[in-house]
Amino acid sequence: MAEDPDRSIWLRPERGARGPAPEYSRIRIAAAGVALADADGLGAVTMRAVADALGTGPASLYRYVATRDELIELMINEVNGEIDLAAPGAGHWLQDLLTLARQGRDIYLRHPWLLDAGGLDDPIGPNAVDYLEHALAALAGVDTDPRTKLEAIGVLNGLVALLARAEIAQGTTGRTLPQWQRDQAAYLSEVVKAGRHPHLAAALAARPPEDDPAESLFDRVITRVLTGLLRQDTPS
Amino acid sequence: MAEDPDRSIWLRPERGARGPAPEYSRIRIAAAGVALADADGLGAVTMRAVADALGTGPASLYRYVATRDELIELMINEVNGEIDLAAPGAGHWLQDLLTLARQGRDIYLRHPWLLDAGGLDDPIGPNAVDYLEHALAALAGVDTDPRTKLEAIGVLNGLVALLARAEIAQGTTGRTLPQWQRDQAAYLSEVVKAGRHPHLAAALAARPPEDDPAESLFDRVITRVLTGLLRQDTPS
DNA sequence: CGATACTGCAAACGGCGTTCGCAGAAAGGA
DNA sequence: TCCTTTCTGCGAACGCCGTTTGCAGTATCG
Numbered sequence: 001m002a003e004d005p006d007r008s009i010w011l012r013p014e015r016g017a018r019g020p021a022p023e024y025s026r027i028r029i030a031a032a033g034v035a036l037a038d039a040d041g042l043g044a045v046t047m048r049a050v051a052d053a054l055g056t057g058p059a060s061l062y063r064y065v066a067t068r069d070e071l072i073e074l075m076i077n078e079v080n081g082e083i084d085l086a087a088p089g090a091g092h093w094l095q096d097l098l099t100l101a102r103q104g105r106d107i108y109l110r111h112p113w114l115l116d117a118g119g120l121d122d123p124i125g126p127n128a129v130d131y132l133e134h135a136l137a138a139l140a141g142v143d144t145d146p147r148t149k150l151e152a153i154g155v156l157n158g159l160v161a162l163l164a165r166a167e168i169a170q171g172t173t174g175r176t177l178p179q180w181q182r183d184q185a186a187y188l189s190e191v192v193k194a195g196r197h198p199h200l201a202a203a204l205a206a207r208p209p210e211d212d213p214a215e216s217l218f219d220r221v222i223t224r225v226l227t228g229l230l231r232q233d234t235p236s
Numbered sequence: 237m238a239e240d241p242d243r244s245i246w247l248r249p250e251r252g253a254r255g256p257a258p259e260y261s262r263i264r265i266a267a268a269g270v271a272l273a274d275a276d277g278l279g280a281v282t283m284r285a286v287a288d289a290l291g292t293g294p295a296s297l298y299r300y301v302a303t304r305d306e307l308i309e310l311m312i313n314e315v316n317g318e319i320d321l322a323a324p325g326a327g328h329w330l331q332d333l334l335t336l337a338r339q340g341r342d343i344y345l346r347h348p349w350l351l352d353a354g355g356l357d358d359p360i361g362p363n364a365v366d367y368l369e370h371a372l373a374a375l376a377g378v379d380t381d382p383r384t385k386l387e388a389i390g391v392l393n394g395l396v397a398l399l400a401r402a403e404i405a406q407g408t409t410g411r412t413l414p415q416w417q418r419d420q421a422a423y424l425s426e427v428v429k430a431g432r433h434p435h436l437a438a439a440l441a442a443r444p445p446e447d448d449p450a451e452s453l454f455d456r457v458i459t460r461v462l463t464g465l466l467r468q469d470t471p472s
Numbered sequence: 473c474g475a476t477a478c479t480g481c482a483a484a485c486g487g488c489g490t491t492c493g494c495a496g497a498a499a500g501g502a
Numbered sequence: 503t504c505c506t507t508t509c510t511g512c513g514a515a516c517g518c519c520g521t522t523t524g525c526a527g528t529a530t531c532g
Contacts, residue, residue: 008419011426019509020497047489057512059491068489124420129427129436136435146439155457158398162391183244184360190247191365199372200365203382221391221465228464229457255478256528283520293481294520304520 009070010125022063024054029064030074034111037075042113045072072117077125079111085134094226096138097153100131101160101222108164115165142230152229159225163218245306246361258299260290265300266310273311273349281308281349308353313361315347321370330462332374333389336367337396337458344400351401378466388465395461399454 015022032053036044047058047068054060065071083103089096108114124132135153142149169181192201242248251258268289272280283294283304290296301307319339325332344350360368371389378385405417428437 008423010423016509018499059512129433133433133436136439146442150439158394162394187244187246197365197369200369203372203386206382224464225461228460252478254530295481
């Protein structure tokens with residue numbers, strides 16, 4: 001039945017029992033990758049670059065990691081560990097999930113490459129499992145079937161990524177923003193000038209309210225979506 | 237002021253006025269790429285493969301496209317055109333947006349690679365612009381400031397992608413599901429067996445309700461989130 | 473009827489993920 | 503004790519990738 005076990009890196013022992021002690025560790029390798037990605041994006045995380053940062057050759061990494069994607073799994077798990085799950089918990093589920101969401105947002109802002117790497121969700125590592133358990137525990141008092149809770153947490157994670165992406169895209173305004181964004185702005189301005197998209201023109205002309213920082217927008221959207229998803233009534 | 241215009245492919249004319257007529261077209265190239273991606277995923281869309289499918293060499297593609305990413309932009313715009321924006325409109329904004337969302341979902345199910353390509357949103361092409369205009373028109377009667385409407389549409393798009401992703405991941409159950417999913421299932425089962433994550437164990441043990449097809453889950457989540465986002469009251 | 477501005481495309485370049493093969497070191501069994 | 507086993511590090515190479523260069527050919531302009 002078991003075709004080939006230990007395919008997941010999290011089920012593989014970090015080192016064998018026989019040979020010499022490994023020179024590096026998963027954590028060191030993950031940290032090296034995270035440093036590279038923080039500095040120059042996910043594309044800068046090549047096997048050669050990580051090996052160089054560790055002072056070795058590319059082939060050596062394959063003693064710790066089966067593939068580049070697995071290295072990125074290590075990196076994802078590493079930064080997912082930055083969430084503080086030990087906090088006491090406010091007692092109300094909405095408050096607790098909001099705290100979780102804000103921490104997720106902070107992680108995305110600190111490590112924007114995470115947006116290109118599947119994020120908090122896709123390949124679940126140990127820290128993501130702990131995160132899930134924590135979120136489900138916060139929802140323990142809510143009287144809904146467990147599947148709906150998992151759905152809500154999944155939507156929450158996706159939403160956090162979405163809002164963080166928007167925040168990052170707008171945050172670089174004024175500075176040297178990436179090329180593709182200049183291009184897109186140029187194209188949109190041309191579309192507006194053509195005059196065939198009145199609603200879009202109006203929406204883009206409206207300036208964002210100055211007194212509404214991104215922080216409150218984040219909280220507002222998350223709160224509204226979560227309360228909408230988990231309310232008890234049975235509509236239609 | 238204008239450093240270098242025509243950097244966006246949508247502002248570049250499809251052909252110059254002087255030389256011989258191009259042998260291919262953006263649409264043909266996009267279609268070839270879509271066919272490859274539909275069959276074998278986004279990774280199968282290499283310049284060489286697309287060129288082969290068209291019966292030419294890789295270098296020739298660069299007469300039509302500045303980079304591989306731009307080719308993928310063409311593909312995204314191509315499948316975004318599958319949305320039918322000519323439908324009359326039900327008159328109620330929620331119904332109209334739901335119709336849009338369902339069509340977006342269908343596109344993701346038909347072209348799963350779109351999930352790995354930034355999706356309906358990231359690089360905005362002509363069809364995405366029309367889509368945006370259509371969605372904003374549907375919201376014309378709602379009394380909220382335009383920025384909030386753009387936010388809601390953005391969240392809607394992200395949500396559609398999220399739900400489509402979940403549906404695709406679960407849809408292959410029973411058949412030959414991809415390797416990484418077997419690995420993840422194995423790891424999660426091990427985590428549950430260890431016994432330190434009771435809430436997670438309970439949630440995973442709960443079977444999905446048989447009488448609740450994915451279709452209604454989709455509608456329910458979208459509806460709840462949209463009504464939550466666009467309701468008029470001012471909560472705290 | 474040049475001059476011009478485009479087209480198609482073979483060939484090559486540098487960089488990537490990954491594999492192979494072998495020298496050397498630590499633990500297990502006799 | 504010593505040999506076998508099983509691990510380790512890693513130089514070198516393979517095949518594939520996106521992209522650039524250069525040139526021969528062709529349609530339009532003045």
